[in-house]
Amino acid sequence: MLNKTLLHHDRTYIVGVSGGCDSMALLDCLRKEGFHCIVAHVNYNLRNDTDIDYQVVHDYCQKYGIKFAYKEVEHHEGKGNFQSQAREVRYLFYKDLLRQYKADAVVLGHHHDDVLENIYMSLNRGSQSHYIGIKEVSQVMGMKIIRPFLSCRKKDLRRYCEEEEIVFHDDYTNFGVDFERDRVRNTILNTYSEEEKEALYQRAQDINCKQKEKEEAIQGYLDLYHKQGKIDFHLVEDHLMDTFLYALLEECIPSTMIGRSLIEEIKKQIKSEKPNIQMNLPIHFLFIKEYNNITIQLHSAVEEYSYQINQGETFECEYFSIKSEGSLNSGIPVKEEDFPLTIRNMKPGDRIVTAGGTKKVSRLFIDAKIPKNQRRIWPVVLNCKGEVLLVPEIAKRKGYLSINPYFFVIK
Numbered sequence: 362m363l364n365k366t367l368l369h370h371d372r373t374y375i376v377g378v379s380g381g382c383d384s385m386a387l388l389d390c391l392r393k394e395g396f397h398c399i400v401a402h403v404n405y406n407l408r409n410d411t412d413i414d415y416q417v418v419h420d421y422c423q424k425y426g427i428k429f430a431y432k433e434v435e436h437h438e439g440k441g442n443f444q445s446q447a448r449e450v451r452y453l454f455y456k457d458l459l460r461q462y463k464a465d466a467v468v469l470g471h472h473h474d475d476v477l478e479n480i481y482m483s484l485n486r487g488s489q490s491h492y493i494g495i496k497e498v499s500q501v502m503g504m505k506i507i508r509p510f511l512s513c514r515k516k517d518l519r520r521y522c523e524e525e526e527i528v529f530h531d532d533y534t535n536f537g538v539d540f541e542r543d544r545v546r547n548t549i550l551n552t553y554s555e556e557e558k559e560a561l562y563q564r565a566q567d568i569n570c571k572q573k574e575k576e577e578a579i580q581g582y583l584d585l586y587h588k589q590g591k592i593d594f595h596l597v598e599d600h601l602m603d604t605f606l607y608a609l610l611e612e613c614i615p616s617t618m619i620g621r622s623l624i625e626e627i628k629k630q631i632k633s634e635k636p637n638i639q640m641n642l643p644i645h646f647l648f649i650k651e652y653n654n655i656t657i658q659l660h661s662a663v664e665e666y667s668y669q670i671n672q673g674e675t676f677e678c679e680y681f682s683i684k685s686e687g688s689l690n691s692g693i694p695v696k697e698e699d700f701p702l703t704i705r706n707m708k709p710g711d712r713i714v715t716a717g718g719t720k721k722v723s724r725l726f727i728d729a730k731i732p733k734n735q736r737r738i739w740p741v742v743l744n745c746k747g748e749v750l751l752v753p754e755i756a757k758r759k760g761y762l763s764i765n766p767y768f769f770v771i772k
């Protein structure tokens with residue numbers, strides 16, 4: 362059942378285990394094949410019997426000496442999309458465990474029935490800008506995700522657990538109709554004959570063959586993006602933009618969270634006349650447009666920084682370093698009475714007196730076309746009186762324009 366060609370015995374894997382028959386069968390197969398596993402279990406406290414899920418997984422791990430990592434989430438109060446929120450919590454937990462245990466990948470128990478559900482939902486939404494179905498190996502949030510059960514049917518995994526006497530616990534909400542996937546599973550696909558299911562699967566494969574051509578066509582754009590960390594969106598041909606954006610998003614967030622509406626909203630922002638745009642994405646990511654360039658970054662609030670520098674002091678931090686040499690635009694001849702200096706990020710109202718008059722630092726950033734996310738961390742040098750002396754590479758205070766500077770602030 363297990364596609365062992367996807368796995369290696371000399372590596373460590375984080376295994377997502379809910380306690381249901383799919384993931385318990387996966388865990389048992391991995392254990393019997395001798396793979397080194399760290400089990401990850403999340404309790405969302407959504408049902409009144411979730412403690413049973415926990416006990417099933419915990420007892421199995423205790424019995425066989427498998428390391429067990431557990432995360433408990435407060436009861437969901439019905440705000441927002443629970444499945445999306447649960448997925449976000451789960452994947453962030455996996456990411457933490459990957460770092461903690463220096464693991465190679467996350468292994469999940471998705472099976473062929475899950476593939477059919479994904480195909481049906483994708484086709485029903487008109488999604489044809491990406492691979493339809495579920496891949497055996499994919500990248501999400503920088504994590505390698507492996508699904509070695511995709512050729513197995515749900516009924517086969519249940520039978521395996523029963524025959525091997527593997528304890529599991531059914532999530533009764535999976536038999537309801539509250540969520541889209543449950544409705545598709547329990548009211549639509551369960552009425553399909555085996556021939557109809559095979560036809561649905563084959564239809565997706567036909568679409569995927571055509572999609573593969575587009576994915577090959579955008580590979581050059583992806584390579585450029587990965588090299589630069591950004592890309593000029595004008596380079597991407599219009600008929601490939603959907604596929605390109607989907608590929609970028611899929612590297613950051615689970616494919617189930619990438620809908621048609623998200624792609625369209627990003628395209629809307631790209632076409633906007635606004636030069637600088639930031640748009641929130643799922644799982645703490647940001648889509649950023651800076652003039653002609655677009656990128657996706659992890660959302661991280663930039664804290665204010667401020668450092669006091671005494672005469673003759675050397676200094677280096679993540680935002681800047683002080684050197685005795687550098688480019689002319691990054692240096693000034695500091696006077697003894699200027700010390701101690703303060704170097705910090707820009708504050709609203711900062712102004713600098715230049716040879717051309719007094720100017721707002723914020724305006725200088727705009728004129729120099731400095732991207733918004735860079736403006737927030739760009740160093741500003743002030744003397745002990747609070748006067749701005751230098752905005753490195755952009756402006757110097759009047760009277761500090763010497764061609765022989767010796768105090769350089771390097772970004």
